[in-house]
Structure formats: C-alpha cells, structure tokens
Amino acid sequence: MPSDNILIIGGGPAGLEAARLLADIGSKVTLVEKRDFLGGTPIAERYAALTHGFGDAEEMMNGMIERVVNNPLVEVRLSSTVTAAEGEAGNFKVSLAKGGNGSGETVVEAGAVIITTGFQHFDPGRETQMYGYYEYPDVITLTDAEGMLKDGHFNRPSNGEVPERVCFIQCVGSRDRQIGNEFCSKVCCGISSKQAIEVRQISPTSKVFIFYIDMRMYGYWENEIYWPAQEKYHVQYIKGIITEIIKKGDRLLIRGEDTTMGRPMEVPMDIVVLAVGMEASQGTRQMAQIFGIRQNKYKFIDVPHDSLDPVATSVAGIFVAGAAAGPKDLDDSIGMAGTAAIKAAGLLRQQ
Amino acid sequence: MPSDNILIIGGGPAGLEAARLLADIGSKVTLVEKRDFLGGTPIAERYAALTHGFGDAEEMMNGMIERVVNNPLVEVRLSSTVTAAEGEAGNFKVSLAKGGNGSGETVVEAGAVIITTGFQHFDPGRETQMYGYYEYPDVITLTDAEGMLKDGHFNRPSNGEVPERVCFIQCVGSRDRQIGNEFCSKVCCGISSKQAIEVRQISPTSKVFIFYIDMRMYGYWENEIYWPAQEKYHVQYIKGIITEIIKKGDRLLIRGEDTTMGRPMEVPMDIVVLAVGMEASQGTRQMAQIFGIRQNKYKFIDVPHDSLDPVATSVAGIFVAGAAAGPKDLDDSIGMAGTAAIKAAGLLRQQ
Numbered sequence: 001m002p003s004d005n006i007l008i009i010g011g012g013p014a015g016l017e018a019a020r021l022l023a024d025i026g027s028k029v030t031l032v033e034k035r036d037f038l039g040g041t042p043i044a045e046r047y048a049a050l051t052h053g054f055g056d057a058e059e060m061m062n063g064m065i066e067r068v069v070n071n072p073l074v075e076v077r078l079s080s081t082v083t084a085a086e087g088e089a090g091n092f093k094v095s096l097a098k099g100g101n102g103s104g105e106t107v108v109e110a111g112a113v114i115i116t117t118g119f120q121h122f123d124p125g126r127e128t129q130m131y132g133y134y135e136y137p138d139v140i141t142l143t144d145a146e147g148m149l150k151d152g153h154f155n156r157p158s159n160g161e162v163p164e165r166v167c168f169i170q171c172v173g174s175r176d177r178q179i180g181n182e183f184c185s186k187v188c189c190g191i192s193s194k195q196a197i198e199v200r201q202i203s204p205t206s207k208v209f210i211f212y213i214d215m216r217m218y219g220y221w222e223n224e225i226y227w228p229a230q231e232k233y234h235v236q237y238i239k240g241i242i243t244e245i246i247k248k249g250d251r252l253l254i255r256g257e258d259t260t261m262g263r264p265m266e267v268p269m270d271i272v273v274l275a276v277g278m279e280a281s282q283g284t285r286q287m288a289q290i291f292g293i294r295q296n297k298y299k300f301i302d303v304p305h306d307s308l309d310p311v312a313t314s315v316a317g318i319f320v321a322g323a324a325a326g327p328k329d330l331d332d333s334i335g336m337a338g339t340a341a342i343k344a345a346g347l348l349r350q351q
Numbered sequence: 352m353p354s355d356n357i358l359i360i361g362g363g364p365a366g367l368e369a370a371r372l373l374a375d376i377g378s379k380v381t382l383v384e385k386r387d388f389l390g391g392t393p394i395a396e397r398y399a400a401l402t403h404g405f406g407d408a409e410e411m412m413n414g415m416i417e418r419v420v421n422n423p424l425v426e427v428r429l430s431s432t433v434t435a436a437e438g439e440a441g442n443f444k445v446s447l448a449k450g451g452n453g454s455g456e457t458v459v460e461a462g463a464v465i466i467t468t469g470f471q472h473f474d475p476g477r478e479t480q481m482y483g484y485y486e487y488p489d490v491i492t493l494t495d496a497e498g499m500l501k502d503g504h505f506n507r508p509s510n511g512e513v514p515e516r517v518c519f520i521q522c523v524g525s526r527d528r529q530i531g532n533e534f535c536s537k538v539c540c541g542i543s544s545k546q547a548i549e550v551r552q553i554s555p556t557s558k559v560f561i562f563y564i565d566m567r568m569y570g571y572w573e574n575e576i577y578w579p580a581q582e583k584y585h586v587q588y589i590k591g592i593i594t595e596i597i598k599k600g601d602r603l604l605i606r607g608e609d610t611t612m613g614r615p616m617e618v619p620m621d622i623v624v625l626a627v628g629m630e631a632s633q634g635t636r637q638m639a640q641i642f643g644i645r646q647n648k649y650k651f652i653d654v655p656h657d658s659l660d661p662v663a664t665s666v667a668g669i670f671v672a673g674a675a676a677g678p679k680d681l682d683d684s685i686g687m688a689g690t691a692a693i694k695a696a697g698l699l700r701q702q
Contacts (some may be wrong), residue, residue, distance in 0.1 A: 024697030049603025054655025186569040214565040218537040306404025331661040342693040346375030
C-alpha cells in the first residue's frame, strides 16, 4: 500500500520549510537530521546576521524550527542518518540509524523523499595553499568571520588588536578550474559585502577592501547591500586577483593584480577574509549514493537543466531543495522547498 | 463561508506552475489572464530558446499550458482583467471584466490570491536616448533579437545583410540611477550570452562582443553558457561602458570606455543589441493598487526583505510569485510559484 508519509532528509532551512509547508496542508512528514539539533549550516556554523534585513540568524532560524518541532504532523528524528533505501515512488523504505554507531536501526516508509542535505564550505587550506589559511591566524574564512561578528567583535585573531586594514578575497574555491570548481557560488559577493558593512559598524577605524572578479549582487542585493557598502560605509571594491599572501612583520602582505588599473599590487593587511564557496556536503554525496540519484560533476544532486523542473532528480518520487542541488541563496532554498513539498504531496495524492 | 477556491492572476510561467501544482494536490483554481492566450512574456514576446538546455521556448511553455488547460480543477479565464477586489484572507471577492470594454462583469470568490503578473521590458527609447533605439533600425533589444533568432536568422534589420560585427550592451535600464532603476535585472547577462552563442551558430562569420559592468552568471550559468560562449564560440567580453551610439556611413559607431584598459574606445558595429532590464508590468502595478498591496520604490510588489518569506505581500492571504516581485529568472519564478501555491493551500485549510 502506498505510504502517505513524506521523508525529508536534512533539518536546515530548506528541510524545515518543506516540513512546515507540508504539515500546513495536512501531510505527514518525517524529518531526519544527522546532527542533534535543527537549523542546518546557519546554526552549526554560527552565522551572525542574515542578508535579510541584517536579521539575527539564530532568531530567524529558531522561528523556522519552532513551527516544525511542535507540529503534530512532523516527526523529527535527530542524531539520525540514512543508511539504506529501497522501493520506488509511492513506496520507499528507508533505513535510519540512530547516532554514529548504527545502533537502533529503524525503517521509515515514505511515499516521497525530499533531499535537503545542503552544502559545505570550501576548505581553503586544502588546495589553495597560496592563501596560508592554516599558517596565518589572521587569514580567516567568511564562516570564521560570521562567528566573530556573532560574538560582537572583529579583532585580529593573532593579537586581539583592532585591524587597521581588512580585505575580502572573492571566489576562493569558486570559478576556479585548477581545483575543479568552475561554478560560481552565487552568495559570496553578497555575504562579503554584508560582513564588510558589519566590520565597519563594529570598527569604524578599519579600512575595508573587497577584491573581486565580478560583483554578483543580483536583484535587490544591489540596493540593500552593495550601494550602502560603498556609499555609506566606504568599503572599497577593487577588481583584481590576489595570487599570494605572505607574512611581513606582524602583518600580512597580499600580492596580486589590480585588473582595472592593469598593474601589480602589494598591499599590507591585518585581516584577510577568504570568501569560500560552496561544495556538495558529505550528506548530499551520501544520499545521492544511497538513493541512486544522478550527481553532476561537482557531486551536487543533478537537476534536469533542460526542463522547467528545478526540484526534480533522476529518480521519480525523490525531490531536492536548497544547496544540495548546487549554490543557492536562502530565498532560492525556500522557493525550492515549497515547490518540492507541493510536488511530493501531489505525487502521493495520485498514488 | 470561506471559499475553497484560489485565484491566480497572470497566465505566464509562475501562474501556470502555481495552477498546475495546486490542482495536483486537489485545490480548485481560477486562473485569470488579460491576454487571449496563456504563456506570458515568453509567448507574447516570441522568445526563441530558453537558457534551460537551449530548449524551444514555445514548446516548453506549451508543456506548461497543456497541464493547466485540460485540468478539471482549473478554470481558465482568458481576455479577463481584474477591476475590483474586496474582502480578506479566506473571503476575497474579486470582480473580473471580460475584454477591454468592461462588459460581462463577474465576481469570483477566492480564499487566497496569487499574483503572477510579471514584468515588462525597459523601453530603451524612452529615456536612454543616447542609444538611438527609435532612430537606427540596427539598434535592437534582447526581445527583438529573440524574435529574429526564433525566425532562424540574424541579419541587419536595415539592409538584410549578415552582420560583420555584433555587440550586446548590458544594463540598459538597470543599475542606472539616472533613470531611477538602481537594481540589477539578474537575467540579462545570461540571456545576452545565450543569444551571443546563437548568433555565432547562425552566422559563424559574425564577430560578437559583450560590453558589461559585471558578468552576473551565477550558479551553473557560468559553466553552461559563459564558458562555452568564450571558449567554443569566441564571444569577446569587454568590461566597459558605452555612452553613445552614432551613425557612420551605413554602420553604427559605438563610443565609450574600456574600463579594464582604462581608455576610450570607438568601434564600428553592424547590429547593437541593448540588454534591456525588467520593470514592473502594468498588470503588476494595477493589481497592487486594486488589492491595496505595498509596492517598492520601483513599483514591484514588495516582499518583506527582513523575513524568510519571499512570496508574502503586505496583505494576508495575497501571495506573489515570479517577476511581479522584482527581477527573477525562470527557476526563481517556478520556485516562488510552488511556495506561493502551497502557502495558499495551507491558508485555506486553516480557515
């Protein structure tokens, strides 16, 4: 008999939104999350403010979480991982293991599955050694910076001093053929600009620079973040490529080319923020394997790019939402979540 | 008594998708379209290929239309406009007039409303006179180019000859404070690059240039369109600003600045394509007025930018999907459509 349950894998923004929207139309949901808490990357990586009106990330995610945890139609399973799956649209049987040790295995029946296992940040120490991420404490990532901003300061990790000069380097792990990530991660320009504003708010004496290839502030980010960053907060945007970071005294020296001026540059900095891009998370890669879903060359879940169906996967009855399908912003993730949810519900009705 | 009907206003991609997805979960829909055909801008403006695998726009839209027109749960009202509205979430009463003359007025009851009235292209002859759009037949827009590509040619409108040199000018009507459109229209970089590829396919002897401020090819467009345009089709991208187009002999002369090289340029062209941006359509502006919905300063329907609710409007029970809420690509529109649809259905269930 077909199952009237929908399984959502991943308790970040896309998974939470899909669960809530399904419950709102009366569908039964099992939400599986491998961590022992909900909220996904914004909570796990301690995001400070979201680009949405600079709202507090934790508060906003808690709002999403509350609508799900006290919902009689949503069964939340924390600390649980998917270990195996069989069946087909209408009748999936999915094995879950509790905790890391595989104990307490249970089987969940589901008529449809929505995969919302998200992304992970590119590790800039892994391959792009030229930036010295593991070597210099004052070379940090966007994620490290979020944590500092959440704690209300933006001082040099090496000595606790307020930085005189801070820069952001865009496209670290994105638009980079050498490491195999040719794609654009879509949100880093916006997040960097948001952080640049926050740095200027916290440390008005710090000079802030953003080195970029193209500023990809599509839609309203242009007005809400990019213009204020330049005009109100005097963040300096420089089209240029940074090829090396070295230590000079107790400061950092960045070397590269200002491509607008067509000349090499060598500039001292106190904090360098690497705008790390998105890669397929381990969970995304594992779910693709377990469910036999086609992945693209970057290991994200492949959606059919020749159709108007951005939440479909290669397996009927399995949908994808959010950054499990490649770089997405939060509005994308929520849009995909709603569409995946209503498609899953529609499928079950036809069974 | 609350109505179990959902009213969708606008029969383009977002409206069609919302209608189909609602019918799939058993919801009743009235779909109102002011034109006498469905399909929205891609059909009305004769789009050639979509960026989705370069699929035929008419065929792809027809696929969406078919799922709606033969659907017993969807009542389609063509050639109909909304003239008045009253009521509140759960109980809207919306007056429709058939045709342009206001005859045959009827009232539709709806528990929720989804506005999918889209955008209109910026008219480059209106304010940016420096490009001579109304003056020179070989100065065309992205939309004009779509029509030519759909007809399978890309010859000079002035004399029917194959162009030696073609260029695209980005951000016409976008990112422009002088005309009051500071926002980025999000899709023009991608559509221009798609067309540049198509021009090279049709006329391999034509040289093709794209003048841009920033190339905003987010996500996979980078790989699917931007890289092939450069490497396989030898489209030349030049960071620069074109300030004037004049006539020289039977050709056009474009004047501006190459901002990478930091020098003025003056280049002859045979066809100039203006990458016109998006503005709020007349229908979007009218619906905002009739339903008393807040608009942003560009007259798009305002969504709450400080919340994770990209399909909400300022009026409970009224949702928005697609470019009625500002520049969107087709995947955005479909994502919003699904989310607006499931939220509308959820609202009705709670009444």
